[in-house]
Amino acid sequence: MPVKTTSISLSTQGNADVHDITNQVTRSITQSGLEDGTATIFCPSSTSALTTIEYESGAISDLRRLFDEIVSSNREYAHNERWHDGNGHSHVRAALLGPSITIPFVDGQLTLGTWQQVIYVDFDNRSRQRKLVIQLIGE
Amino acid sequence: MPVKTTSISLSTQGNADVHDITNQVTRSITQSGLEDGTATIFCPSSTSALTTIEYESGAISDLRRLFDEIVSSNREYAHNERWHDGNGHSHVRAALLGPSITIPFVDGQLTLGTWQQVIYVDFDNRSRQRKLVIQLIGE
Amino acid sequence: MPVKTTSISLSTQGNADVHDITNQVTRSITQSGLEDGTATIFCPSSTSALTTIEYESGAISDLRRLFDEIVSSNREYAHNERWHDGNGHSHVRAALLGPSITIPFVDGQLTLGTWQQVIYVDFDNRSRQRKLVIQLIGE
Numbered sequence: 001m002p003v004k005t006t007s008i009s010l011s012t013q014g015n016a017d018v019h020d021i022t023n024q025v026t027r028s029i030t031q032s033g034l035e036d037g038t039a040t041i042f043c044p045s046s047t048s049a050l051t052t053i054e055y056e057s058g059a060i061s062d063l064r065r066l067f068d069e070i071v072s073s074n075r076e077y078a079h080n081e082r083w084h085d086g087n088g089h090s091h092v093r094a095a096l097l098g099p100s101i102t103i104p105f106v107d108g109q110l111t112l113g114t115w116q117q118v119i120y121v122d123f124d125n126r127s128r129q130r131k132l133v134i135q136l137i138g139e
Numbered sequence: 140m141p142v143k144t145t146s147i148s149l150s151t152q153g154n155a156d157v158h159d160i161t162n163q164v165t166r167s168i169t170q171s172g173l174e175d176g177t178a179t180i181f182c183p184s185s186t187s188a189l190t191t192i193e194y195e196s197g198a199i200s201d202l203r204r205l206f207d208e209i210v211s212s213n214r215e216y217a218h219n220e221r222w223h224d225g226n227g228h229s230h231v232r233a234a235l236l237g238p239s240i241t242i243p244f245v246d247g248q249l250t251l252g253t254w255q256q257v258i259y260v261d262f263d264n265r266s267r268q269r270k271l272v273i274q275l276i277g278e
Numbered sequence: 279m280p281v282k283t284t285s286i287s288l289s290t291q292g293n294a295d296v297h298d299i300t301n302q303v304t305r306s307i308t309q310s311g312l313e314d315g316t317a318t319i320f321c322p323s324s325t326s327a328l329t330t331i332e333y334e335s336g337a338i339s340d341l342r343r344l345f346d347e348i349v350s351s352n353r354e355y356a357h358n359e360r361w362h363d364g365n366g367h368s369h370v371r372a373a374l375l376g377p378s379i380t381i382p383f384v385d386g387q388l389t390l391g392t393w394q395q396v397i398y399v400d401f402d403n404r405s406r407q408r409k410l411v412i413q414l415i416g417e
Binding site: 140175176177190191192193195196197198200201202205208209235236237240241242243245250251252254255256258276277278 | 279280281283316318320321322323324348349355356357358359360361366367369370372373374376377378380411413415
């Protein structure tokens with residue numbers, strides 16, 4: 001049973017920019033030739049995170065409002081006082097949402113629900129070039 | 140080393156209905172014949188989520204209060220304005236808590252703590268028939 | 279492809295005590311002899327949790343403030359009323375942040391970002407001796 005590691009590249013705008021990466025993950029499974037196994041998606045970054053959601057503008061907007069409310073960008077952060085890069089809120093948001101997601105695939109397909117997409121959220125305060133790790137273990 | 144994928148079915152009541160699924164996950168390991176490996180539990184849904192907790196009524200009630208406070212059902216959601224299904228808060232709560240959990244098992248037993256159970260939380264606003272994916276990779 | 283399970287031990291102070299465990303996880307990969315695969319880190323506890331963050335005092339302090347604000351220790355908890363151990367907030371915080379994290383490793387190295395560390399947060403209200411499970415599946 002092989003391990004296959006690939007990556008996907010994204011241009012992000014920051015400030016809770018949300019990207020649907022479902023198709024890229026599905027494509028990596030197809031290209032691997034694996035049929036059954038576990039897909040681990042990981043973001044090698046401390047200011048962005050992964051989860052799933054119904055990818056439609058309303059739910060995305062509602063999720064962003066939550067982070068604006070509980071981890072506002074308009075207040076003091078100890079990180080900012082020390083480093084002056086203004087993204088203290090980005091670090092807290094990313095740590096809360098988490099950098100990894102693990103999804104089983106069966107017969108070459110992710111076991112997502114009908115209305116469920118994999119999203120990458122870039123909480124940083126500026127545009128970035130991002131690379132996510134996709135690792136498949138299966139057969 | 141094989142991949143074994145099974146599922147468990149649940150009847151849920153919605154509105155942050157919490158189910159202890161530890162026994163079902165343990166049973167799937169026993170039935171697989173695997174001794175050591177990783178169990179990935181995944182909910183193919185955008186309005187429900189997984190985590191662990193001490194499964195007792197107090198802690199469950201406290202967890203539900205947190206979601207009532209930071210993602211209240213009694214306010215406007217852009218999702219609801221667009222789709223009129225009234226579960227905008229369910230989507231945000233599920234995205235925050237996350238759809239996957241990964242637990243090592245050793246000698247056929249989950250490596251959970253003494254007071255730690257695996258829970259499935261259905262945040263949707265109505266009763267549902269749910270199916271969770273359990274995928275084991277091990278030996 | 280083998281499964282290798284080890285553990286790391288920690289002395290923690292409680293009250294959102296944060297430990298950088300990146301080096302211990304890296305060491306377990308080195309000692310396993312595996313080159314490519316997935317590292318699952320799991321805390322067998324219902325009052326502590328795992329995530330990643332830039333491990334510097336500002337970001338740590340900001341993360342702790344979030345939990346003080348949304349899951350305050352200075353209020354009533356149903357768990358405390360029932361069990362009188364005073365750590366009701368610890369259970370809710372741990373359930374929210376989550377007990378598991380899954381990180382791909384490649385060429386014997388975790389695929390973390392430059393400023394990203396793996397942290398263990400002990401939310402319990404007293405000092406503890408803790409043991410975390412590290413399970414590697416790879417080749």
